[in-house]
Amino acid sequence: MSARELLRTLTVFGDALPGFATATAAAEPTDQFLAWLAEAVEGGVARPQLMTLATVDADGFPDARTLTVREVDRTGWWFATDATSPKAEQITALPRAALVFSWPEQGRQIRVRGTVGRADRRACAGDFLMRPPGARAASHVGRQSRPLRDTAELDRAFVEARERVTAQPDRVAEAYVLYVVRPLAVEFWQGRTDRKHTRLRYQLAEGAWEREFLWP
Numbered sequence: 412m413s414a415r416e417l418l419r420t421l422t423v424f425g426d427a428l429p430g431f432a433t434a435t436a437a438a439e440p441t442d443q444f445l446a447w448l449a450e451a452v453e454g455g456v457a458r459p460q461l462m463t464l465a466t467v468d469a470d471g472f473p474d475a476r477t478l479t480v481r482e483v484d485r486t487g488w489w490f491a492t493d494a495t496s497p498k499a500e501q502i503t504a505l506p507r508a509a510l511v512f513s514w515p516e517q518g519r520q521i522r523v524r525g526t527v528g529r530a531d532r533r534a535c536a537g538d539f540l541m542r543p544p545g546a547r548a549a550s551h552v553g554r555q556s557r558p559l560r561d562t563a564e565l566d567r568a569f570v571e572a573r574e575r576v577t578a579q580p581d582r583v584a585e586a587y588v589l590y591v592v593r594p595l596a597v598e599f600w601q602g603r604t605d606r607k608h609t610r611l612r613y614q615l616a617e618g619a620w621e622r623e624f625l626w627p
């Protein structure tokens with residue numbers, strides 16, 4: 412079977428798509444996100460905490476990667492990463508980003524555009540210390556996205572990191588940082604079997620959220 416034929420055998424959405432009661436949509440997009448997140452968990456969406464983060468490098472080239480959202484509150488969408496990673500360098504140079512959550516089982520997508528802020532040291536430490544030992548060890552290894560010349564080096568770094576977590580369980584990895592994407596625009600996309608998809612976009616205008624529908 413060719414790739415083209417194989418791709419044609421696949422479905423895009425789940426069988427039973429929920430509706431989108433836009434008349435009762437929340438005034439704040441983070442509240443609307445949390446309502447959809449609860450429905451995603453209840454509806455069995457696989458790993459709804461995963462999102463794509465897009466940032467831009469110094470030449471204006473976009474970069475995108477999967478991340479795990481750690482918290483969502485009125486400030487925005489929080490994630491943790493290595494402060495020396497390429498994404499962190501891009502954010503430091505240009506603190507703007509986009510996020511996408513894709514929940515195809517429910518025909519849903521959420522897109523966020525915004526500015527990026529960084530949590531203070533205390534908040535980063537608090538979040539870090541709540542992580543399981545294996546995750547803490549991985550953060551101690553650091554050097555995310557640097558070229559790896561020898562896998563034995565990685566093995567050694569993990570052994571050292573695990574020993575460090577055992578010996579000093581309260582030690583926080585220096586490069587562990589929490590960032591937040593503070594939304595300027597958030598779009599909720601609800602697929603429909605008749606393809607008259609519903610799109611509701613929130614935009615921040617002079618400190619207040621305005622909403623409008625978009626053509627599908």
Ligand SMILES: Cc1cc2nc3c(=O)[nH]c(=O)nc-3n(C[C@H](O)[C@H](O)[C@H](O)COP(=O)(O)O)c2cc1C
Pocket residue numbers: 461474476477478479480490491492493496497498499555556
């Ligand atoms: C399912 C999944 C979840 C991930 N979650 C995170 C995360 O929460 N934080 C993180 O730094 N990288 C995470 N990654 C790895 C990133 O996708 C990426 O490889 C890494 O952060 C390096 O990105 P950068 O080189 O653009 O900085 C995850 C990858 C996958 C596949």
